[in-house]
Amino acid sequence: MDVGTAEAVESAGPDARTAALYARDATCRGLGITLDEVGTGRARMSMTVSAAMVNGHGTAHGGYLFLLADAAFSYACNSYGPVTVAQAAQVTFLAPAAAGDELTAEAVERARSGRTGIYDVTVRDSAQKVIAEFRGQSVMLAGRPQAG
Template identity: 75%
Template sequence: MGVHTGVPVDAPAGIAELYERDRTCRSLGIALVEVAPGRALMSMRVGEDMVNGHGMAHGGFLFLFADAAFAYACNGYGPVTVAQSAQVTFLLPAAVGDELLAEAVERTRSGRNGVYDVTVRRSDGTVVAEFRGQSVMLSGRARPPRD
């Protein structure tokens, strides 16, 4: 997997600006690979400065990575949307050099609230973590769910 440094050309309005202001993702090399309303795919390589004392990817970085995919998926509709709550289940360790993908998928939206699942995988498809986030829209009008 190559390093992706931009935003997909077909990204929803406002996503390029959101990514440009996202200094955390950009500084950690978290790339936005695909994005659409209710969906996002991001990539990240585990760096030497991302591991804990056991030599495996620190859970905080894995949570941050999944949370970023969640954020882009729920903000793809346009109005400002943030996490209301989230949880992660760590299934397998990730190591320095592992290429990871975080795929966020909307499960449901109702009014200003949404539920999203994010699967974090190694590039070989092995699932490392599962994340569920609940979102709340802060501003703008809720759009109807997509078909």
């Protein structure tokens, strides 16, 4: 199967679809963000905070924390097949992370109706301390919504 075509990706299962997305995701791969688990309406991704990701306060820059959460959100909402993107998102930072910390973002679908969805993502450190909470709203660009 040529996973580079939209039709092939849409007709594949969630693992094949998300594997194809990840293969084209230069940002996540370049930053060392790994796709650890994916299922219908959910995903888990991880990254280690590098020294280059730390801000002037000595903590992980919020942009990298948002990016990790946003990536997990993206893979969760794209697990159904049709191309889906963020239409809005917000993050609440609850605790700092530092260089060397291993972070995990777990995305879970909360609701889906027609072409839109709501997903919550929790970012935790290796001690399971909550670092950030993220809520994303998705919109399907093409294709037909599947029953959830």
